Amino acid sequence: MGRIISVSNRKGGSGKTTTSVNVSAALARNGNKVLLIDADPQAHTTLSFGMTSKDINLDLYSLLVDRKKTEQVITGTYLNTLKVIPATRKLTSFERDYSGLKEARVWFADRITEIADKFDYIIIDTPPTLSLLSISALIASGEVLIPMQTHFLSLEGLAEMVRLISQIRKLYNPEIKLKGVIPTFYKEKTRLSKSILYEIGKNLGTGIILHPVRVNISLAEAPSYGKTIFQYNIKSNGAYDYMALARQIEELK
Numbered sequence: 001m002g003r004i005i006s007v008s009n010r011k012g013g014s015g016k017t018t019t020s021v022n023v024s025a026a027l028a029r030n031g032n033k034v035l036l037i038d039a040d041p042q043a044h045t046t047l048s049f050g051m052t053s054k055d056i057n058l059d060l061y062s063l064l065v066d067r068k069k070t071e072q073v074i075t076g077t078y079l080n081t082l083k084v085i086p087a088t089r090k091l092t093s094f095e096r097d098y099s100g101l102k103e104a105r106v107w108f109a110d111r112i113t114e115i116a117d118k119f120d121y122i123i124i125d126t127p128p129t130l131s132l133l134s135i136s137a138l139i140a141s142g143e144v145l146i147p148m149q150t151h152f153l154s155l156e157g158l159a160e161m162v163r164l165i166s167q168i169r170k171l172y173n174p175e176i177k178l179k180g181v182i183p184t185f186y187k188e189k190t191r192l193s194k195s196i197l198y199e200i201g202k203n204l205g206t207g208i209i210l211h212p213v214r215v216n217i218s219l220a221e222a223p224s225y226g227k228t229i230f231q232y233n234i235k236s237n238g239a240y241d242y243m244a245l246a247r248q249i250e251e252l253k
């Protein structure tokens, strides 16, 4: 069975989508079979591949609610080892209509386990909310990666995520592990970035801190062209950092 990894942080703009897209692409470039799932109604991962609602017939909603077959909702990308389950605005109605239904929390896990043996990695981009979708993704996952801006105000969000993961472990999913914290928007050689890493290490152990992703304008530009960083600017620091991070994730098994 493939590794199922949620990329989560309740804090908005922490680099979840950028990390999901580019780690998935890097793992796929390394020859792994990767499925990237857009579990955010904002559909930023979907847009990052240049797909808009009019290109999409079936999305994650169709898998979860309409019970469509997984083969029907999976779409291809420029890499034949990388597949995507896209999101549309319909996911907002999933949140609205099913949040009160406790059993809906495990639908995601049920559907994903059916296909987990077809992939080496299933990466899930999650919304910046404590919602049915973000909880469902954690229930379905064996591992969690938390991208976190290297700012002081982000430390509180990290502590909150650690508490959430331990609740999910107790209530639903004894297997779930926090596999790493990814420092994002990292500014090398600044005292702030260093002291944030020190704080994380002090609380969670230095082993939890993965390869930092530096601030890099190409990472912010690539999605507007519907491209991953490897298509948009292979020579950028962003491409280098996400490649190094993906190698590290492969070794974390």
Ligand SMILES: Nc1ncnc2c1ncn2[C@@H]1O[C@H](COP(=O)(O)OP(=O)(O)OP(=O)(O)O)[C@@H](O)[C@H]1O
Binding pocket: 011, 012, 013, 014, 015, 016, 017, 018, 019, 040, 042, 044, 126, 127, 128, 184, 185, 186, 213, 214, 215, 216, 217, 219, 220, 221, 223
């Ligand atoms: N290392 C980086 N350097 C420069 N810009 C970045 C970097 N990482 C992400 N960005 C940009 O910052 C913004 C927020 O990043 P991203 O969308 O990945 O965060 P997110 O956690 O998914 O946000 P949300 O919580 O809304 O889902 C985006 O415009 C993205 O292109």
Ligand SMILES: [Mg+2]
Binding pocket: 016, 017, 018, 040, 044, 125, 126
């Ligand atoms: Mg996002």
